[in-house]
Amino acid sequence: MSKQLLTKVGMVVLLFVVVPAVLMAFDRGYFYQIATIAAVFVLLAASLHLVTGVAGLLHLGHAAFYGIGAYVAALLGSELEIGFTLGLPAAGLAAAFVAFLVALPTMRLISIYFAVATLAIGQMLYLIFLNWVSVTKGPNGVLLFSGIDFFGFDIESEIGIYYVVTAIMALSVVVLYRLTNSYYGNALRSLREDDQCAAAMGINVTVLKMQAFVISAFFAGLAGALWAYTTGYISPNDFNFSQSILVLAMVVVGGLGSLPGAVIGALLLILLPEVLRDVGDTRNIFVGLVMFGAILFLPKGLFGEVSALRFARRILGSGWSGSADNREVGWE
Amino acid sequence: MTALLELDGLTRHFGGLTAVDEVTTHVGQGELVGLIGPNGAGKTTLFNLISGFTRPSSGAVRFKGEEITGLPPHQVAHRGMSRTFQNLRVFPNMTVFDNISVGALGALGVGAFQSVIGGRKRSHEISERSWEMLERVGLNEQANDLAANLSYGKRKYLEIARALAMEPDLLILDEPAAGMNHSETAELSQFITELNSEGLTIMLVEHDMSLVMGICERVVVLASGRKIADDTPVEVRQNQAVLDAYLGGDDE
Amino acid sequence: MLDPYYLQQLTIGLSLGMIYALMAIGFTLIFGVLNVVNFAHGEIYTIGAFAGLLMIATFGPPLLAVLLVVMAVGALAGFGLERLAFKPFRRFSDEASMKSRAMREATLMSSLAMSIVARESLELIFGSQFQSVDLSYLINKQIQLGPVTIVNGDLIIFAVALVMFLGLQWLLKYSTIGLSIRAVSNNPLGARYCGINTDRTIILTFVIGSVMGALAGILVGLYYGAIYPSMGFTPGIKAFVAMVMGGLSSIPGAVISAMILGITESMATSVVSSVWADMVAYAFLLITLVFFPQGLFGARRERV
Incomplete structure (x- = not known):
């Protein structure tokens, strides 16, 4: 019990005390930027984890839903002066709504057909970002000057922005964690394993896939809003196919089906290229190589699902099985 | 005995082939019914028709008095029918x-x-x-x-x-003993009998004659998609049509 | 006034369609033998274009020699791609695991990773902008045919594509290589039992497909004078769309679909702004996947 509590407290301390302390000690704008970008991508990877890692749907257009969130937040903020407090949920809901619309016809597709359909959807949305100039400003992108207004508080300091972004990211990851490390998560996993068999167990395969897809898009939308507010400028290329692949690589490298894996993968693919910055602009080659290496040598990823599940059970303990009684067999 | 599951003229064509042809039978509450037949007789197709994985070309399936023909698998499952698969799908x-x-x-x-x-x-x-x-x-x-x-x-x-x-109220087992040796099969048949004695209605497809003949109260025999017998194991064993199907029809 | 314009668009559409068809054949052949999607096919196209560019810049040989070198480079690239991104995942040789979903998805991602590495390496070496091509090599010399103006590129693309299609048909129908490719497509395990070297056949399939892809790349590069590292992405997707529309493993189906796609696209630009032309392909793809899961020509499709 104390161990669970310790891990939870440790995570909170790390995110909200240690990292900010380090950032303040160095006090360079660049470091704050990296930290918030990492937080945004952790959230993105965690949201893709739900649909690709757990439900097993290979999604090649995730960045487009992230883009919808970013555009909704940025356009609401810059054109209509609707700030962060409303813009954030609006971004998530808009992404989820579009996901719902495109999911209606495509959810029955399986395996690579689904992957290709999501690729096409992602590209169509990208073309809209790029070419619907009257709304999205086209290739010029959208500038967003306003800071984060958080229920009336104007947050403009870099450390303040870090806190807001990280808090939203942490809260979302906790929600995603509970979704996947639960019986609901087991239902999603059964789709990945054998959807016909899951149907025989009374699971409505299409509806469940759709839920995973829509929930995932919601969180991608939130990540988009965070991105728009932290960088202050978005353009279509932030949401193109290679961004989708970057997020996919994070999930694959960390280990498909493992949430800690997705988080580690995101940190790795954001932070390592920064360390390697001196080598030149090799970031994307690096992404490709790491992804290839992971598929070939670590088919279960850095932090594979099974070990992740053990980890989850240790942390959640009785929370998972829902019964605190003496069913200790095997839940060590 | 009230019928839990009723099949009424159930038919399924695949292209020009009639895999299941006008099968009418029923499974009563608490029964343990075996379904046998030579290879290609349409047993698995029949199970798929019952559990919603395949839509029948014509005919009806009624479960607990309610028509469930053409419902998707998960809705059939929700009504209390549960199945296993032929080639072991965990x-x-x-x-x-x-x-x-x-x-x-x-x-x-x-x-x-x-x-x-x-x-x-x-x-x-x-x-x-x-x-x-x-x-x-x-x-x-x-x-x-x-x-x-x-x-x-x-x-x-x-x-x-x-x-x-x-x-479930009805458990459908598709070749549960496939790939098992003699003692494992014996253990399994014990388990199935036990479940049945607790009141669970069971329908099973099996190649292993000894299992079916040993534990089922009633045996339905399919050949070329048609029902050719529906009787107690003892009677089925002496049924001429069944003997013909098994001796002469293995080439299907 | 109307007619010549549309005829011209039709010519452009036909050329575009031929290019897509050349690429779609590669996709289709590979999908046929392995049931996998080769996501790096677009990069083969780019590599073909760059190989031609380098040839032109360093030696300046006649066009035919450029095309032959590009074919050779394409063959080599296809071979390397198969060894790197596909072979390592073929750990089990029975049909179930050779064409399993796990295989399919692992190789989809490994070829995707390879394509990133190839594209980004090219970008690192050459930069992401358009490369300058020796103007005398561009195949855009205008030819007046009555009221219609076409360019010599249209003729060259048509000729090359025709040679390739006929050559492929001959290869598949009458040669042992073609026979083994068809055998492996139908039943890899059976082919193996008949003494066919499946591994070699798979390599050959990649080689043939990549030769065509590389040729398409250099032809487009010289047609538009636009050679750049990310040039392969969009044609790759279009060719994939053609494959899906054609029913996945039917070569004639893919070729006809590629033509439809090319013509529709060039006609679409006369109705809407050309920046939206790519939407046509994506829309075709989604419509095919959702409403014609067996392809437009009703080929068989297994549940995957």
Whole structure:
């Protein structure tokens, strides 16, 4: 019990005390930027984890839903002066709504057909970002000057922005964690394993896939809003196919089906290229190589699902099985 | 005896082939019915028609007096029918416990929202039921192992336990003894009889004659998609049509 | 006034369609033998274009020699791609695991990773902008045919594509290589039992497909004078769309679909702004996947 509590407290301390302390000690704008970008991508990877890692749907257009969130937040903020407090949920809901619309016809597709359909959807949305100039400003992108207004508080300091972004990211990851490390998560996993068999167990395969897809898009939308507010400028290329692949690589490298894996993968693919910055602009080659290496040598990823599940059970303990009684067999 | 499952002129064509041809039969509450037939007789197709995986070309399926023809598999399952598959389909990359929990949660239902906030009562029910089934088939020691790592025989029991975790009114077993040796088959038939004696209605397809003849109260025989016999094992054994089908019809 | 314009668009559409068809054949052949999607096929196209560019810049040989070198480079690239991104995942040789879903998804991602590495390496070496091509090599000399103006590129693309299509048909129908490719497509295990070297056949399939892809790349590069590292992405997707529309493993189906796609696209630009032309392909793809899961020509499709 104390161990669970310790891990939870440790995570909170790390995110909200240690990292900010380090950032303040160095006090360079660049470091704050990296930290918030990492937080945004952790959230993105965690949201893709739900649909690709757990439900097993290979999604090649995730960045487009992230883009919808970013555009909704940025356009609401810059054109209509609707700030962060409303813009954030609006971004998530808009992404989820579009996901719902495109999911209606495509959810029955399986395996690579689904992957290709999501690729096409992602590209169509990208073309809209790029070419619907009257709304999205086209290739010029959208500038967003306003800071984060958080229920009336104007947050403009870099450390303040870090806190807001990280808090939203942490809260979302906790929600995603509970979704996947639960019986609901087991239902999603059964789709990945054998959807016909899951149907025989009374699971409505299409509806469940759709839920995973829509929930995932919601969180991608939130990540988009965070991105728009932290960088202050978005353009279509932030949401193109290679961004989708970057997020996919994070999930694959960390280990498909493992949430800690997705988080580690995101940190790795954001932070390592920064360390390697001196080598030149090799970031994307690096992404490709790491992804290839992971598929070939670590088919279960850095932090594979099974070990992740053990980890989850240790942390959640009785929370998972829902019964605190003496069913200790095997839940060590 | 009230009929739990009624099949009425059930027919399915695949292109020019009639896989199941006007099959009419019923399964009474509490019965243990065997379905046999030579290769290609349409047994698995018949099971798929009953459980909603294949739509019938014509005819009707009634379950508990309600017409379920053409319903999708998950809705058929919700009405209390649970099945296993011919070629052993467990969820390989999930633990034994999680496999079984899918059966329980499929029947009880689980929502995204509940899993985030609250829902303790429901998850309590699911875990209770899953543990019960694990103990029932003696897999509680391996609850945390990956299903893929279980032996073949244990995976068979896992698949049955998963189906049982739905607490069905009718259990459909598709070749449960396939790939099992003699003593394993004997153990399995004991288990099936036990389930039946507790009041569970069971329908099973099997190649292993000794299993079917040994435990079923009634045997339905299919040949070339048609029902050619529907009687007690003793009678079926002496039925001329059945003997012909088995002796002369193995080439189908 | 109307007619010549549309005829001209039709010519452009036909050329575009031929290019897509050349690429779609590669996709289709590979999908046929392995049931996998080769996501790096677009990069083969780019590599072909760059190989031609380098040839032109360093030696300046006649066009035919450029095309032959590009074919050779394409063959080599296809071979390397197969060894790197596909072979390592073929650990089991029975049909079930050779064409399993896990295989399919692992190789989809490995070829995707390879394509990133190839594209980004090219970008690192050459930069992401358009490369300058020796103007005398561009195949855009205008030819007046009555009221219609076409360019010599249209003729060259048509000729090359025709040679390739006929050559492929001959290869598949009458040669042992073609026979083994068809055998492996139908039943890899059976082919193996008949003494066919499946591994070699798979390599050959990649080589043939990549030769065509590389040729398409250099032809487009010289047609538009636009050679750049990310040039392969969009044609790759279009060719994939053609494959899906054609029913996945039917070569004639893919070729006809590629033509339809090319013509529709060039006609679409006369109705809407050309920036939206790519939407046509994506829309075709989604419509095919959702409403014609067997392809437009009703080929068989297994549940995957």
